[in-house]
Amino acid sequence: MRGSFFALLKKDFRLMVSSKFFLLAIGSLILYSCYINLVYVKVDQEIFPVYLYDPEQVQENISADVISVYSPEELQNACEDGYSIGIDASKGTPRIIIASCGISRLDEMRHSYALSKLSSGNSRKAKIIGPNDKEMKNRREITAEFLFFELAAVGFLGLASMLFKEKQMGVIRVHAVLSVQKGAFILSKLILILFADLLFAALLTLCNLGVSAGVEVLPKVLVQAGILSMIMAMAGFFFSITLPDFKQFSLLYLVLAVFITTPVFLAGQTGVEMSWIKFHPMYHLFAAMKNAYFQAPVKNGFYYAGCLMSIFLLFLLARYGLDREMKREG
Template sequence: MRDFCSLLKKDVRLMASGKFFSMSLAFLIVYTLYVNFGYVRFMDAQLYNVYLYDPAGEQETVSTLVRRVSSQKELEKAILDDSNSVGIDASTGEARLVFYEVDKETDRHRADYALSLLLPAGKADTRVIGFRTPEQRARKEITCELLFFEIAAVGFLGIAAVLFKEKSMGVIRVHAILPIRKNVFLLSKLVIFLLSDLIFALLLTLLNVGPADTVYILPEVLLQTGLLSLMMALAGLVCALLLKDFRQFTLAYLVIAIFAASPVFLAANTAVKWDWIRFHPFYHIYMGLKNAYFGTAAVSLYYYLAYLSVIMLLFLWAQRVFSREMRREG
């Protein structure tokens, strides 16, 4: 325990001297300013646009908020250009809804709103399905995206930068001859990055989502953050131990940022839809974090078992690579 505490203090001092905590604070400030004075202020918080294709004119009682289109092709183009909108195809005699899926709660709201515009005023069977305002939804969405990026990309880069600095200082060579358990070297770094990511997630959520909603969603958000933090920290350690210098690591970082994170953001938050995205591991990880922010974290046991299995495999791999590095240094 004494060895672990000593390594923990050493790693904290090293990260502080490397401006890691200062950078995290700077990112937190920038993200908060962006959410509160950029994203939320200038977002489009209007109601969903509703487009109707009714060639036979059978829908007689239609609200003035409904926009009519003259063809099936025009309806599809309108929905493609306005991915938050709802289309109503009445060409077969029945109102058929067409829209891009977001999440179950929002989709129910959009469907009820669109169908209510086909009824005479005062005749709609209105029911409350949620109390989330457009601003609250926008805050949760952007906060989730920023947190995922911070941990998956910035955190991955940060732990590798610390390890490369230690390698250049000969720290691994010193550990190779010290009479302490080798796992302690890895565990101390994992604990520091895990705690820093959890604190970052807490502050980011509190400042941008608000105290009231944060209390409700915080346990699940911290759980998803902790799992993602451990996985990315271990992945960063493995890459840093396998690669010779930071230049090679930068290439691995770009692969993760571009090929791992970008498709996930596109598939989860835009009209772009790919059938293969369900096989993308980062997609399920991101959706787990997003569901936590919206209080709908109905994640199966298999999800957590797969997550923990990946973390365990990465830890064993990191152990093996670190032992090889110590033998080489020693």
């Protein structure tokens, strides 16, 4: 029995290699890591630059980050972008020039900020209470997001591509007459996908968080990655065994990607309030993944019970699907 299971594992592994599954995973790993390290880490929004035109040097106590310009035209040009602020101190009372950015509160903020640049007082620095600096936060955030999307796609698509190939080759028909258990047929694929996903999660985390921070979050991340990977792979198994061809399957995937993962992304990334989002099952998986990266307190037992339950249900569904397909194939 054990021998036949290992034979199954070996066969599925060869199938994964031949479908360039690992090559694609390594490709995405490199692509994501490059994007994170070269682009995303540097994403920032600078404070409004303040330009000062002061030919007579009447203003004292000017803070060091104010940029001096030497003609009214230069000042006008500098503050036309709707972001910079100009101060014209050439005629007695200083005049603050702001091109509206269309958001009145932000205009107001820019105006007050310009005032502060003209006053001599010092400000009490804000107290920092969070554990991360901006770069580390960016790294944790984007790595969590990429991992979530990659796992949601890879388990689902990878298993499907394997299964469709097998369907085409008539493997399922052969298995209907072999003495291999149906559970083992599903499990061998699942185990391979799970290990590939865990490896991917570990590499992505270590590459982008650095070794020390990466190792710190890894245990929690791997638990969440495992849950997500199992759920998506099982769902992939069920849909690919029920749908007739890969094309229809990729249509389903497109719908899934647009309508299921996008709201989750919006809610997680922008903090936009959506009250219905808590009824979205994927949102909880995403939140758990993000919490794992930020080492936030673990979710309650309901979450894990729900995950186990859905994994079990999906397994039953996958078995049922396989059963039906075998009957259909005769």
